[in-house]
Amino acid sequence: MKAFVAAAGPKLFLDETSVLDIGGCVVDGTDIAPGRAIPDDGDPRIDHSLEGFLFTCGPDHIRHPEPIPGDATGRKFPLHGSYSGHPAEILFWDLQGEDAECKARVPVKTADGGEALLERHWRISGETGEVCLSDRLINVGQVPFARVHMYHMNIGAWLFDQHVRLSGKMLEGGGFPWNFGEEPGGVFCVPARVEGEDWAEVALGPIASLGGVTLKVKFKTDTLPYLQIWRNQQAPAHVLGIEPVSHRWVGREELAASGELQMLKPGESAEYGLRFCFA
Template sequence: MKAFSTGREPKLFLDPTSVLDIGGCIVEGIDIAPGRAIPDDGDPRIDHSLEGFLFTCGPDHIRHPDLIAGRADGRTYPLHGSFSAHPANILFWDVQGDDAECRAQVPVVLADGGSAMLERHWRIDGRSGEVSLDDQVTNTGSTPFARVHMYHMNLGAWLFDEGVRLSGPMFEPGGLPWNFGEDPGSVFCVDAARAGEDWAEVALGPIAALDNRTLKVRFRTDALPYLQMWRNQKAPAHVLGIEPVSHRLAERGELEKNDELKMLLPGESARYALRFAFV
């Protein structure tokens, strides 16, 4: 892991072995990433990625495995797509001044034999502490692939007390408690795009264990129009996930049938953007 910060928190640890996702995230001296308090879905790539604060899902598949169309061997897309475990080529790294910035390229081999290039740009504003992520995914292969993307932001839920709530315009007025749904875990997905607004915002807090800070997450809704929320308290898991995503919670076949699964053609690019801060 490579430390990435401005001298003030959050202090991030980026993972060059897996698309420069975030491993540790230090706030008020505490690593809020879930670590080993996660479920094991049987894929060591995702097991490693899920330990961290943020990992990226896609670019050919999101969520759980599904069959690759047109193949007779029964091969499936991997859990959460092909990004995880691809090493990053770091092009620029500057953490000396008031702000922090880095850029990287990640060549990605897709499950169906195609290829993609992830161009990743991280920044931290040294004054506000806001972290910015801008991604561009380009189809560098010769065949189309599904234009899908998800950011998994995972927090160790042992940090939360009964006063921690989720709020945002995509929820009912007043928001909802962090431990929503039925125990020991639950998942739901809501439409986050609102007419006339390019960005959606969700807040989680106040978190007493982090000096009553609230995590605020913003994401561009032109490419990430949905917000998926996930939690799992089935021991040893104790994790909450905030997950901006390109598609609603549905089987891949259903999305294809309803013409919701758009394709990224050879040479085409898609852009995604995420911001977060602890305030």
């Protein structure tokens, strides 16, 4: 892990061994990443990613394993797709005044024989502390693959008290307590796009254990039109996930039948954007 920090904002630890995702995220002296307070899904690759504050799901599959169409051996797309475990090549890493910035490229082999290139650009504003992630995904192979993408932002829920709430225009009633639903947890996925707005915003807070700050997350809704929220308090798990995502929470077959499972053809690209801050 390599420390990535500006004059303001969180101290991030970026994982060069896995897509340059975020491992540790230190806020007010506390690493808010869940660590081992996660479920064990039997995939060491994903266990490693889930331990961190943010990992990227895709580019060929999101969510749980499903069969690869036409594969005679019965292989499945892996849990949360093929991104995790692919190392990043750092192109630029520096402080720009009080800001921090880095760029990287991540070659990715997809489960169904495709080749992708993720161009990743991280920035932290030294003035506001806002973290910005810009991703460009290019199909550099010879076969198309599904254009699916999800950012998992995972927070250790032991940090929350009864006053912590989720809020956002896409949520029922504008928001509700972080420990929604029945115990020991659950998941929901809702449309996030608002007419006339290019970015959606969801907030989590105030978090008293971190000095009363609120986590504010924004994401581009042209390519990430849904928001998924997941929490799991079944021991040893104690985690909440904020997950901007490209598609509804249904299986590939249903998405394909409805025309939602668009393919990224050779030479085509897709862009994704995420911002977050603690304020």
